[in-house]
Amino acid sequence: MSDITKQSLTELVENIKNKKLSSTDVTKAFIQRSEKSSELNAYITEDFTSALDKAKKFDQNPNLDLKLPGIPMAVKDLFCTKNVKTTAGSKILNNFIPTYESTVTENIWNEGAVLLGKLNCDEFAMGSSNETSHFGNVQNPIDKNLVPGGSSGGSASAVAGQLTPITIGTDTGGSIRQPASFTGIVGLKPTYGSCSRYGIVAFASSLDQAGPMAQNVKDCALLQEVISTYDPKDSTSINFKRNHYSKELTKNIKGKKIGIPKEYRVDGMPQEIEDLWQKGIQYVKDCGAEPIDISLPHTSYALPTYYIVAPAEASSNLARYDGVKYGYRAKGENLIDMYEKTRSEGFGAEVQRRIMIGTYVLSSGYYDAYYLKAQKVRKLIKNDFDEVYKKVDAILTPSTPSSAFKIGEKTNDPVSMYLNDIFTVPVNLAGLPGISIPAGHDTKGYPLGLQIIGKAFDEQNILNIAFAMEEKIDFKNKITDWWIK
C-alpha cells in the first residue's frame, strides 16, 4: 500500500485491524520518511531499531482489540521514557536515562503503540519557537526557515511533516496550541488534572498539561481517550468520569452557545486574523450553533500574570538540577562553585532568565508585590471564565495573533516572543481545556488556527465543536516535502 505516511491515525488503526497493513509495514514507512527528514531537526533521539523490533514482535501475536495496535509514535522529549534518553531539550539533561516511564506514555504503549523516538522542543518547554533547544531549532514543514512554534515544535513539525501519525506535546502557556496553529494541525490542551503529570519533566506545575497533537479532530479524540486517566502518582490528577471521546464524537452541535470575547480583538492584530475569526463565527452559525458576544475583562492581565507564576514555579522546579545525581556537571573549586558553574553552563539563556525572574519574584521583600499579586489576578481571570460559562457552552478565539514567523525574527526581544501566547495563556491560568484547529491560510499561504475553549472537564464538547467546524472549514495543509532528501 503506497503513501502509508499520508494516512490518518484512524485510517492506520483500521487498516491494521483489517490486516491490510501490519505494524511492521507502518513502522517501516514512518522510519523511512523520518530518515529522509533530518533537515527538519524534529528528532532529538531516534529509536528506530528498537521500534522495528517492537513492531515485528507485535505482528507475531497481534492484539487487535487495542486502541493503538502496533502504531508507531514519536513523543516530545519532555516525557520520561524508561531506558531511553530524555533531555527536555537541555544540555543539563543531555545524558539522562530515566529509570521509569511517564504515566501518559505508559498509557500509550499499553494500548499497543511503539516508540519511534523523542522529539525536539524548547529547553524545558520554555519558548514559543523551538529556538531555545540545546539541540538546535526545528524547521516548519510549511516553509524553509520558518519556526514551527513552541515549545512542542518538534512534535508539531513531525505530525505536519508526516514523520509520525500522531504525537503528544505539553502545554504550559500555549505550547501545544500555538505550534499546532503554526503548522496546520490539531492540538488539544486538556483540563488541568485530566492527564497525569507523573514523569513529565516539570516546568510550571500548576499550569503544565500533556495533550495530543494530530492531523484531524477524530485522531485527537482517540489519543485523548488513551492518555487521560486518573493517576494516584500525580497529586493533582482528578478522578472524574472520562468520556470515550472518539466514540462519542458528534458533529451535532445545534443550539450550542459559543462566546466571542471582545477583549481578544487586540491592538495591532493583523486584519487576516480578524477575518479568520469572522469566518469562524460564520462556520459556527453554519453548524447550527449560536455565537454570543461576551466579555472577559481581565484578558490583558493574563500574560503579565503568567510571566510571574510560570517563572516562579520553574525556579523552584529547576532547583533540582545541581550536577550531583544526574545530568551535566561542570568542574568547580568547591561544592557551591560546582553548582553555580553547572547551572550556568548547563542551562541556556532563556531558562536562566526565567529562573532568575522566578527567584526574584519569590525573594524576600518582593513576594507580596509580585507572586501574591499574580495569584490574585489569576483568580480574577478564572472568575471571568466562571461568569461567562453561566451563559455559553464554549468560547471561540483565534489561536495566535499572527501566523508562523521566520527563524531568528524574535529571538532578541523576549517580550515580543511572549506576546505569541496572548490567546492561549488565559486558558492555562484558568485550568481549562482548549483546542486549536487549522482554519485557513494567511496571504503568504501559512496556516492559521482557531481556538475553542471549553468548561473544565468538557473536552467532549470542544472536540464535538471542533469536529463539526472541521468539516465546514475543509482545511488542506500545503506541504511540499521541500526538506525530503
Add this chain to the structure above:
Amino acid sequence: MSIDLKTIKHISKLSRISVDEKRAEKLADDMNSIFEFIEKLNELKTDDVKPLTSIAETTLKFRSDEIKSKNIREQIIKNSPEDNEDYFVVPKVIE
C-alpha cells in the same frame, strides 16, 4: 522600578547560576523590559481578592508509601556524573 547590576548579582547568587559582567548587563536589560510589562498588574485593585492557590480545588489524597521499583540502584547511580561504589561524589565539603 529598575533592576540594577547589584540586584542581578544577588539574584544570580540565590539562583546558583554564575553570571559574568557582560551577561549581567544583558540580563538587567531583559529583566527590566519584562518587569515593565509585568507592572501592568498594578493597574488592578486586588486588596479584597483571595489568591488562587490551587486550580483544582480538591483535597490531597494519601497513598501508601510502597516501594514498587526493584533493583534500580545501579541504573540510578549510572546517571550520576561521578560516583564511587554506591555513593554520589561531590567536591570536598569538609576539610
